[in-house]
Amino acid sequence: MSFKDLPAGARPREKLMALGPAALADAELLALLLRTGMPGKNVLQLSQELLDRFDGLAGLLHADLDALKTVKGLGGSAKRAELAAVLELARRALAEQLKAGAVFDSPGAVAHYLQLHLAARPHEVFAALFLDAQHRLIAMEELFRGTLTQTSVYPREVVTRALHHHAAAVVLAHNHPSGSVEPSRADQSLTQTLKAALALVDVRVLDHVIVARGATLSMAERGLV
Structure with missing residues (x-):
């Protein structure tokens, strides 16, 4: 199930555009990256399951590709690669901020x-x-x-x-x-x-x-x- 299968008011993309990214819950932000769910499970449910499995964003940030591969719905390498890339970008962005100033x-x-x-x-x-x-x-x-x-x-x-x-x-x-x-x-x-x-x-x-x-x-x- 993808975003189009969700009620209009529950679609993270529309909510982000209307209210800004800070208004979205962790699962909603993650759903924007995953884009699609799986049969019987919409993308928001899959995102929440992923956060629960890794004990939130902090645990997810340290999940390696092998661990992500075990999650049903993340079997495709493209989704795992995109998720790993975004998490690494977050680390590098903060590092650049600390290198730019005291x-x-x-x-x-x-x-x-x-x-x-x-x-x-x-x-x-x-x-x-x-x-x-x-x-x-x-x-x-x-x-x-x-x-x-x-x-x-x-x-x-x-x-x-x-x-x-x-x-x-x-x-x-x-x-x-x-x-x-x-x-x-x-x-x-x-x-x-x-x-x-x-x-x-x-x-x-x-x-x-x-x-x-x-x-x-x-x-x-x-x-x-």
């Missing part, structure tokens, strides 16, 4: 960028945003995976990557798959260890951001950096 000129963009990259991961990932002297993004790297402690995150590697990028500052980040963004004592200890190590090569730690689904916490705002 990251703290647009703190919301930093939060969204980290949400796109880290929030839906099923395991902990430690990353660093390497910044130039004007605090513009040079690169983001995922450096470590697994349970993050002082013994699993190696300060020497973080310093090496900062020197590689000629970074003047970094924003540290990691996710909490548990859903809570409250910093643990280990998070605080790790931050101070990395701050001291990077200070030896004149690289400032500006923040350590903790990410979970739908939430971020700035340790700098808590006075913990």
Whole structure:
């Protein structure tokens, strides 16, 4: 079933043109990409099923092509490719925004960028945003995976990557798959260890951001950096 099979008032395209994209629900925006449903299931139902399966947009953003292939109604490679392309465009658009100006000129963009990259991961990932002297993004790297402690995150590697990028500052980040963004004592200890190590090569730690689904916490705002 396609858009033409839906009642006029329920068609996402017409709603977008009349009210703007912000007026559309996640499933409606996704339906615009998918365009058609399948026998017995219209495109809006398929879109909602897709969001439910991957626990919302954050999970969908990290779904690989193989995972999408298992969804009935996305068997065609064209739909999967278009969906993957749009999701990657979202990540790159935010990256370009952070490269164009100081990251703290647009703190919301930093939060969204980290949400796109880290929030839906099923395991902990430690990353660093390497910044130039004007605090513009040079690169983001995922450096470590697994349970993050002082013994699993190696300060020497973080310093090496900062020197590689000629970074003047970094924003540290990691996710909490548990859903809570409250910093643990280990998070605080790790931050101070990395701050001291990077200070030896004149690289400032500006923040350590903790990410979970739908939430971020700035340790700098808590006075913990």
